[in-house]
Amino acid sequence: MTGKAVRTALxxxxxxxxxxxxxxxxxxxxxxxxxxxxxRAASAGMASLIPDYVPTLGNFAEAWDSADxxxxxxxxxxxxAGILAVQLVTISLAGYAFARLKFPGRTLFFYxxxxxxxxxxxxxxxxxxxxVAQLGLYDTLPGVMAPYFASAFGTFxxxxxxxxxxxxxxxxxxxxxxxWWELIVHVYLPLTKPSMIAFAIVSVTAHWNxxxxxxxxINSPDRRPLTVGLAMFTLGAEGAQAWGVTAAGxxxxxxxxxxxxxxxxxxxxxxxxxxxxx
Amino acid sequence: MAELVVHMAGAGxxxxxxxxxxxxxxxxxxxxxxxxxFLAVFTYWPTAQVLWQSVHxxxxxxxxxxxxxxxxxxxxxxxxxxxxxxxxxxxxxTIVPSLVLALAFALTxxxxxxxxxxxxxxxxxxxxxxxxxxxxxxxxxxxxxxxLLDYYLAKLxxxxxxxxxxxxIALYSIMGLTVWKNxxxxxxxxxxxxQTIPPEAYEVALLDGASSWQRLRFVTLPxxxxxxxxxxxxxLLGVITQVDHIFILTKGGPSDSTNLLLFYIYQQAxxxxxxxxxAAATVVMLxxxxxxxxxxxxxxxxxxxxxx
Numbered sequence: 017m018t019g020k021a022v023r024t025a026l027x028x029x030x031x032x033x034x035x036x037x038x039x040x041x042x043x044x045x046x047x048x049x050x051x052x053x054x055x056r057a058a059s060a061g062m063a064s065l066i067p068d069y070v071p072t073l074g075n076f077a078e079a080w081d082s083a084d085x086x087x088x089x090x091x092x093x094x095x096x097a098g099i100l101a102v103q104l105v106t107i108s109l110a111g112y113a114f115a116r117l118k119f120p121g122r123t124l125f126f127y128x129x130x131x132x133x134x135x136x137x138x139x140x141x142x143x144x145x146x147x148v149a150q151l152g153l154y155d156t157l158p159g160v161m162a163p164y165f166a167s168a169f170g171t172f173x174x175x176x177x178x179x180x181x182x183x184x185x186x187x188x189x190x191x192x193x194x195x196w197w198e199l200i201v202h203v204y205l206p207l208t209k210p211s212m213i214a215f216a217i218v219s220v221t222a223h224w225n226x227x228x229x230x231x232x233x234i235n236s237p238d239r240r241p242l243t244v245g246l247a248m249f250t251l252g253a254e255g256a257q258a259w260g261v262t263a264a265g266x267x268x269x270x271x272x273x274x275x276x277x278x279x280x281x282x283x284x285x286x287x288x289x290x291x292x293x294x
Numbered sequence: 295m296a297e298l299v300v301h302m303a304g305a306g307x308x309x310x311x312x313x314x315x316x317x318x319x320x321x322x323x324x325x326x327x328x329x330x331x332f333l334a335v336f337t338y339w340p341t342a343q344v345l346w347q348s349v350h351x352x353x354x355x356x357x358x359x360x361x362x363x364x365x366x367x368x369x370x371x372x373x374x375x376x377x378x379x380x381x382x383x384x385x386x387x388t389i390v391p392s393l394v395l396a397l398a399f400a401l402t403x404x405x406x407x408x409x410x411x412x413x414x415x416x417x418x419x420x421x422x423x424x425x426x427x428x429x430x431x432x433x434x435x436x437x438x439x440x441x442l443l444d445y446y447l448a449k450l451x452x453x454x455x456x457x458x459x460x461x462x463i464a465l466y467s468i469m470g471l472t473v474w475k476n477x478x479x480x481x482x483x484x485x486x487x488x489q490t491i492p493p494e495a496y497e498v499a500l501l502d503g504a505s506s507w508q509r510l511r512f513v514t515l516p517x518x519x520x521x522x523x524x525x526x527x528x529x530l531l532g533v534i535t536q537v538d539h540i541f542i543l544t545k546g547g548p549s550d551s552t553n554l555l556l557f558y559i560y561q562q563a564x565x566x567x568x569x570x571x572x573a574a575a576t577v578v579m580l581x582x583x584x585x586x587x588x589x590x591x592x593x594x595x596x597x598x599x600x601x602x
Contacts, residue, residue: 029398029401029402033403034413036399037416040474043432046431046442047431050434061445062440106328109326109329110325113321113325119321120323125330128333128338131337131341134584136583139535139559139576139580140341140344141560143340143341143344147340162336163336166330166331166332167329168333221422225427227538232560242424243424246424246427247426247430247541250430262430262434266430269423269424273422274419277422281415288421288479
């Protein structure tokens with residue numbers, strides 16, 4: 017077995033893929049190495065991937081000072097949490113309706129929801145910006161969140177999970193006199209917790225990473241989310257020293273998701289698998 | 295909670311309450327309504343708006359008459375044609391390499407060893423980071439002379455290039471970023487697809503004396519067809535809807551050589567204040583999206599209706 021494993025490991029294809037993995041890791045490795053490099057060591061070769069220095073947090077301090085990362089974090093967290101909170105309500109209600117209720121026009125509504133799945137919201141950014149402005153939400157965080165409050169992907173996702181729950185449970189609860197919302201809260205949601213978590217990971221990752229829409233909606237610097245803040249910061253950075261600070265800023269932006277992934281790998285991977293069409 | 299559920303499951307069933315169920319079913323519409331309100335405001339209404347606006351000339355030209363002027367305007371706009379052409383090159387040049395690499399990664403790393411798990415994570419990490427953050431890193435990688443790429447190319451004795459400043463190269467540099475960012479995502483789907491291939495299929499092929507290439511060609515790939523189709527569609531959707539990196543790296547330049555459709559729309563709306571052109575270009579994109587998604591709609595419907 018060991019002999020076979022060694023032989024398989026030495027197959028040229030595997031070596032090539034291992035080399036590619038190194039190439040794949042390079043940009044993130046560079047980010048780590050450059051972010052902790054002291055300013056003095058920078059001139060020698062900013063591109064070096066070898067951490068031949070005593071690590072310092074100077075770049076982080078400078079990034080933190082020159083851009084309002086604390087505020088950007090807060091804004092991004094508010095946006096992600098706000099979207100997710102409303103989505104969880106809308107998708108569990110609609111998901112339950114599609115999964116277990118019969119009502120007039122059910123098929124029609126099903127296709128109406130499908131339209132959102134087909135037309136990516138970001139493509140509608142120009143008319144949506146006008147709507148957001150008309151609603152008085154221009155340059156506000158709710159303006160960034162609003163187009164995502166309904167999620168066809170989430171609705172269909174919850175519908176699928178609700179359907180895996182035996183109807184007998186619902187019937188039993190009904191004969192016990194449970195009301196519809198008690199059914200959802202006490203029977204359906206607790207049993208579909210893994211699905212909700214999967215959806216939450218997809219939703220938070222998507223909106224944590226979103227750029228173009230908040231760029232258009234937000235005008236005030238103190239309402240920028242992390243991505244917009246980082247973009248302005250990167251584009252404003254100049255000179256050789258600035259690259260260490262840019263790397264530090266980038267690390268600040270990507271760290272939470274990367275740490276989340278390293279802690280909950282399986283959950284992340286499974287969620288991303290289900291998110292093919294979102 | 296589990297106890298409660300068991301209790302409830304055990305408690306009922308014999309009393310039938312049909313009228314109550316029927317009443318409850320009227321709830322359906324009420325439960326859909328929160329979603330429908332948001333869908334109406336942010337999906338149906340804006341779609342109707344761009345359709346309407348795209349066939350009405352901007353007021354400053356001739357009093358808002360009905361016509362195809364906006365479409366003529368974008369077709370006559372070299373920047374739009376360039377963006378459309380770029381988007382095609384960008385689609386082919388990112389999706390094909392990403393798919394091939396993703397398949398190679400999946401085939402190589404399919405067995406769950408510790409080493410393979412680490413490599414899979416390495417390929418997957420770029421998927422997690424924002425496109426803007428990836429662009430910030432690649433801005434340095436592509437920096438002429440002192441950037442990561444030129445620095446190591448110089449060590450190999452290879453002359454670097456002006457990766458983002460040369461109109462003949464810039465789009466291909468950006469494709470490099472996109473392949474880096476997406477291959478790991480597609481790999482996930484191939485890994486899952488490979489799990490669905492029954493081991494017997496390989497055993498039969500082995501008994502028939504099939505070479506590893508033949509096994510790939512006649513066993514693996516046919517089984518992966520649905521996965522391939524699915525990944526192709528999400529890849530195409532991605533190249534249309536993701537342009538954040540353009541904003542950081544090139545802003546569509548030099549001379550529109552890296553302009554993509556969605557970035558063109560952004561330019562028309564925000565920088566050129568031309569809502570008519572923006573609307574017409576948006577309609578073109580919506581049409582592309584509809585065409586793409588309806589290709590996969592049958593599959594999607596089948597999935598959604600599964601167990602109906």
